Amino acid sequence: MMPIAERDARDLRWSQLMAAAQAGDARAYETLLRDCLPLLRAICRARLRDPSDAEDAAQDALLTIHRVRHTYDPSRPFRPWLAAIAERRAVDRGRRRGRTSLREVDLEAAMDVATPERAADAELDSRRAAVELRRAVEDLPQAQRTALGLTKIEDLSLAEASSRSGMSVGALKVATHRALRSLRRRFGVEE
Amino acid sequence: MRSEDLITQLAAGLRPVRRVWHPAKSTAVWLLLAGGVIGAAIAVFGLRHDLAQRLASGFDLPQLIAALATGLLAAFAAFELALPDRDQRWALLPLPAVVAWLATMGWGCLQDLARFGPEGLRLTTSYPCLAFIAGLGVPLTMGMLWLARHAAPLRPTPVAALGGLSAAALASVGLSAIHHLNAAVMVLVWHGLAVLVVTLVATFLGPRVMRAEEAAAPA
Numbered sequence: 001m002m003p004i005a006e007r008d009a010r011d012l013r014w015s016q017l018m019a020a021a022q023a024g025d026a027r028a029y030e031t032l033l034r035d036c037l038p039l040l041r042a043i044c045r046a047r048l049r050d051p052s053d054a055e056d057a058a059q060d061a062l063l064t065i066h067r068v069r070h071t072y073d074p075s076r077p078f079r080p081w082l083a084a085i086a087e088r089r090a091v092d093r094g095r096r097r098g099r100t101s102l103r104e105v106d107l108e109a110a111m112d113v114a115t116p117e118r119a120a121d122a123e124l125d126s127r128r129a130a131v132e133l134r135r136a137v138e139d140l141p142q143a144q145r146t147a148l149g150l151t152k153i154e155d156l157s158l159a160e161a162s163s164r165s166g167m168s169v170g171a172l173k174v175a176t177h178r179a180l181r182s183l184r185r186r187f188g189v190e191e
Numbered sequence: 192m193r194s195e196d197l198i199t200q201l202a203a204g205l206r207p208v209r210r211v212w213h214p215a216k217s218t219a220v221w222l223l224l225a226g227g228v229i230g231a232a233i234a235v236f237g238l239r240h241d242l243a244q245r246l247a248s249g250f251d252l253p254q255l256i257a258a259l260a261t262g263l264l265a266a267f268a269a270f271e272l273a274l275p276d277r278d279q280r281w282a283l284l285p286l287p288a289v290v291a292w293l294a295t296m297g298w299g300c301l302q303d304l305a306r307f308g309p310e311g312l313r314l315t316t317s318y319p320c321l322a323f324i325a326g327l328g329v330p331l332t333m334g335m336l337w338l339a340r341h342a343a344p345l346r347p348t349p350v351a352a353l354g355g356l357s358a359a360a361l362a363s364v365g366l367s368a369i370h371h372l373n374a375a376v377m378v379l380v381w382h383g384l385a386v387l388v389v390t391l392v393a394t395f396l397g398p399r400v401m402r403a404e405e406a407a408a409p410a
Contacts, residue, residue, distance in 0.1 A: 024207030033198040041194075059194050064344050066201045067405075070208035071274050071341050081276040088275075088345055 011079050019074040033062060039079075040086045047090035053097055060089040136186050140179050143167070147175035211341055214270035221266050221338055225331050225358065229365035232327060236369045251367060254299065254378070257292035258364045264288050265357035266335065269350045273342035282349050285356065292360075296383070299375025311374065317381045320370060324362045324385030325392075331358035332393045336401045343405040347398035355393020359386040 014032055021029035037058065044057035064085050072081050137145060150161035151172060158169045167175070212220070245251050264285035271281040303311030335354035342350040363382045 021205065022208050022210060024205060026202045026205040029205050030198060030202035033201065034195070037194055037198065055194060059192070059197055062194065062197055062201065067344055068275060068341055071211050073210065073213075073274075076276065084275040085345070 014078040043086040044090040057090040057093040061086040144175045144179035147172045148179040151176050217270040218267045225361045254295040257295050258360050260288035262357045262360035265353045269353035273339040273350050296379040303375050312376045320381035321385045323366045327362040328359040328389035337404050340401050340404040343401040347401045351397020352394040355390040359389035
C-alpha cells in the first residue's frame with residue numbers, strides 16, 4: 001500500500017494538472033494522462049481477464065475522461081473521479097464481452113478444443129484405410145502381390161525385381177498393371 | 192492504436208472547457224426554468240377559484256409541500272448523480288419526499304372516507320390531469336436532461352429517471368393550483384399515474400435524448 005501522505009500529494013498534483021487542462025494547457029493534460037495510465041490499466045485489469053480487453057477499456061476510459069473533463073471539480077479529490085470513470089468503462093467492456101462471447105468463439109480456444117478430435121478422427125481414418133489396403137493386397141494372386149511389392153512398395157527397378165523374383169520383365173509389368181487395376185477397382189478409383 | 196498514442200492525440204486537440212455548475216446551482220436554474228414554464232401554464236389556465244380557501248383550510252398544503260420537495264430533491268439528486276465521482280446512493284434522496292407525498296394523498300383518502308363514506312372514494316376518469324402533467328412534464332424533462340447532459344457517457348438512466356420524477360412532481364404542483372380535484376383518491380390515482388408515466392418515459396427515452404444533446408453540444 002502506498003503511504004497516505006504520498007497518495008495525497010499525488011492526488012493534489014493530478015488535481016492541479018486537471019485544473020490546468022480544463023483551462024486548455026495541453027502539456028499538463030498529456031502529463032496527467034500519462035501519469036494516470038498505469039492506474040487506469042490496473043483498474044481495468046482487475047475487472048477484465050483478457051489483457052487486450054483491459055487495454056481497450058483503459059482507452060475507453062481515456063476517451064470518456066476527455067469527454068467529461070469539465071465535470072471534475074478541482075476542490076475535490078481527483079482519484080475517485082478518475083476511478084469511477086475507469087470502473088464504468090471496464091464494466092461496460094465486460095458486459096459487451098459477455099454478450100459477444102455468447103455468439104463468438106475465441107479462435108485459439110476453438111483450435112485447442114477442435115484439434116485433438118480432428119487429429120484423432122484423421123488418424124482413425126488413415127488406420128482404417130491402411131488395414132483395408134493391406135487386406136486388398138493380400139487378396140491379390142501371388143504373382144501380382146510379388147510384382148506389386150517389388151516394383152511399387154520396395155521401388156526396385158524391373159531388372160532387379162526380375163532377378164529377385166525370377167519373373168520375366170514382361171511378366172512383372174503385366175502382373176503389376178493387373179494388381180494396380182484390381183486395387184483401383186476395389187477402392188472405386190476410376191482409371 | 193497504443194494508449195500512449197491516444198493520449199498524444201487527445202492532448203494535441205485540447206480546448207479549454209467551462210466547468211459544469213455545482214448541483215445546487217443547477218437545481219436553482221432548473222427550478223427557475225420549471226417555475227417559469229409552469230407559471231406560464233397557470234397564467235394561461237387560471238388559478239382554481241377556491242385555491243386560497245383550500246390552502247387556508249390546510250387540506251392540500253402538506254400534499255403540495257411534499258410534491259414540491261419531491262421535485263426539488265429529485266432534481267438535486269439527478270445533478271449529483273450526473274457527476275462521475277458521486278455516490279449512487281444520491282438516488283435515494285427524494286425517497287422520503289415521495290413517501291410523504293403518497294402518505295398525504297393516502298391520508299386524504301381516509302379523511303374523505305370518514306367524511307363521505309364509500310362515496311368519497313368513488314373514482315372517475317380525469318384525462319386532463321394526465322394530459323397536463325405529461326404534456327408539461329415530458330418537455331420539462333428534456334430541459335432538465337439538457338442541463339444534466341454531461342451524465343450521458345456515465346449513468347444516464349438514473350439521472351433521466353430522477354429528472355422525469357422532478358419534472359412530473361413540479362407539474363403536479365402546478366396542476367393542483369389550476370384544476371378542480373377535490374377527492375383525494377382522484378389526486379392519488381391521476382396525479383400518481385401521470386407522474387409514473389413521465390418518469391417511465393424519461394427512464395426509457397431520456398438516456399437517448401441525453402446522448403443526442405451531449406453530442407450536439409460538446410463541452
